[in-house]
Amino acid sequence: MSSEVYDCIVVGAGIQGSCTAYQLAKNKQKTLLLEQFVLPHSRGSSHGQTRVIRKTYEEDVYIQMMHESYELWAQLEREAGVELYRRTRVLVMGPENGEGFLRLKATMQRHKIPTVFLEKQEFSQHIPNVNLADGNGALIDTFAGVLYADRALRAVQRLFQSCGGVIKDGEKVIDIRPGAEVTVTTGSGVYRGRSLVITAGPWANTLLTHTGLQLPLKVVKINVCYWKEKIPGTYSVSQSFPCFIEMEPKEGEYDIYGLPSNEYPGLMKVCYHMGSETEPDERDKQTDRGDIDILVRYVTRCLPGLVPVPAVVESCMYTVTPDHNFVLDSHPTYGNIIIGAGFSGHGFKFGPIIGKLLSQLAMGQVPSYDLSPFRIQRFQSHTRSSL
Ligand SMILES: Cc1cc2nc3c(=O)[nH]c(=O)nc-3n(C[C@H](O)[C@H](O)[C@H](O)COP(=O)(O)OP(=O)(O)OC[C@H]3O[C@@H](n4cnc5c(N)ncnc54)[C@H](O)[C@@H]3O)c2cc1C
Ligand SMILES: O=C(O)[C@@H]1CCCCN1
Numbered sequence: 001m002s003s004e005v006y007d008c009i010v011v012g013a014g015i016q017g018s019c020t021a022y023q024l025a026k027n028k029q030k031t032l033l034l035e036q037f038v039l040p041h042s043r044g045s046s047h048g049q050t051r052v053i054r055k056t057y058e059e060d061v062y063i064q065m066m067h068e069s070y071e072l073w074a075q076l077e078r079e080a081g082v083e084l085y086r087r088t089r090v091l092v093m094g095p096e097n098g099e100g101f102l103r104l105k106a107t108m109q110r111h112k113i114p115t116v117f118l119e120k121q122e123f124s125q126h127i128p129n130v131n132l133a134d135g136n137g138a139l140i141d142t143f144a145g146v147l148y149a150d151r152a153l154r155a156v157q158r159l160f161q162s163c164g165g166v167i168k169d170g171e172k173v174i175d176i177r178p179g180a181e182v183t184v185t186t187g188s189g190v191y192r193g194r195s196l197v198i199t200a201g202p203w204a205n206t207l208l209t210h211t212g213l214q215l216p217l218k219v220v221k222i223n224v225c226y227w228k229e230k231i232p233g234t235y236s237v238s239q240s241f242p243c244f245i246e247m248e249p250k251e252g253e254y255d256i257y258g259l260p261s262n263e264y265p266g267l268m269k270v271c272y273h274m275g276s277e278t279e280p281d282e283r284d285k286q287t288d289r290g291d292i293d294i295l296v297r298y299v300t301r302c303l304p305g306l307v308p309v310p311a312v313v314e315s316c317m318y319t320v321t322p323d324h325n326f327v328l329d330s331h332p333t334y335g336n337i338i339i340g341a342g343f344s345g346h347g348f349k350f351g352p353i354i355g356k357l358l359s360q361l362a363m364g365q366v367p368s369y370d371l372s373p374f375r376i377q378r379f380q381s382h383t384r385s386s387l
Pocket of ligand 1: 200343
């Protein structure tokens with residue numbers, strides 16, 4: 001075991017762990033970031049070229065966090081000297097008189113988010129090549145857009161290293177011993193830290209086993225589908241086509257969302273916001289395509305400019321909590337172990353602010369937002385503790 005003691009060890013170099021490590025290093029904390037795979041990799045939740053960034057949330061706390069997150073993304077762009085965000089707008093469609101759509105409308109108005117509300121008769125003039133379903137309303141968040149995900153992850157990791165942070169990749173954590181100094185064992189070393197942050201994405205519960213805690217997290221595989229434009233460019237970022245979210249396309253179904261064609265010319269990303277349960281190490285054994293059947297029907301009905309058969313299918317994973325809200329908290333027994341988990345398929349855009357909040361918890365500071373919606377305690381009936 002090395003005699004060196006880190007102020008903080010962060011396990012997991014996805015977007016949340018990388019942003020947390022960077023915030024810690026910026027705050028002069030001696031920080032080690034451990035990653036099981038050789039970087040970069042495509043086995044977790046943060047890979048791929050693009051993610052949606054938006055303020056269209058029904059809950060106040062997410063909108064408040066997004067105000068600061070946009071600023072922190074802009075700061076990262078300046079620090080890294082690369083473009084990470086492209087403004088494209090986000091179109092949200094949903095049952096006009098449905099609870100979710102009405103709540104979203106009200107929240108956007110209450111927070112004075114620059115929003116355009118589209119009437120049915122003017123819809124196709126603003127958004128050609130999309131069929132708005134009967135009974136659906138539509139709004140546009142005009143500041144929303146696309147984050148360049150892979151590029152962002154690399155930039156944050158580089159910035160962390162430039163502040164003196166240490167990344168050890170290809171080192172899987174196999175044991176954690178809690179204590180005033182937490183001892184972390186990997187396949188090739190033993191490290192000690194005054195605090196530990198666990199941001200292990202789909203593997204959160206595997207790591208938490210070593211601390212006697214299990215959270216109610218469900219890991220699902222997402223089929224990331226790209227669809228061919230019948231006329232190349234119809235839905236492209238250069239034609240100012242927005243990202244879109246279709247809330248509750250049918251009763252009991254999850255949202256469907258899309259991003260303008262950009263990363264693969266001529267192909268538009270359209271995905272289903274849920275998948276089938278999987279073990280994170282056996283992701284590719286999950287071959288259920290029920291979500292793709294739903295998407296084929298949706299593309300046929302609503303996106304007539306796309307060939308209704310996916311041209312490319314990639315894989316990614318969500319780690320979903322019962323209420324789809326994140327877990328941002330200290331361990332209930334070991335106050336110097338901090339957990340960031342359960343990002344439920346919508347955490348990327350919050351990366352910089354989550355990094356700030358988890359670093360505040362790791363440094364024993366009061367977090368800058370009320371984290372009660374993200375506490376472990378809310379799962380009381382689900383949480384399994386063997387302590
Ligand atoms: C298809 C798809 C689309 C999405 N779209 C959006 C979107 O449009 N907008 C948005 O905001 N969010 C979106 N998300 C969600 C967002 O990408 C995730 O919330 C976010 O990437 C989660 O990051 P993470 O750091 O928690 O997890 P991960 O990226 O999975 O990182 C965890 C890391 O921990 C490592 N690790 C695990 N166990 C160990 C161990 N024992 N030792 C060492 N390392 C370990 C893993 O290898 C991994 O690298 C999407 C997600 C998917 C899958
Ligand atoms: O977080 C997001 O913004 C997207 C929206 C739709 C579902 C997937 N995630």
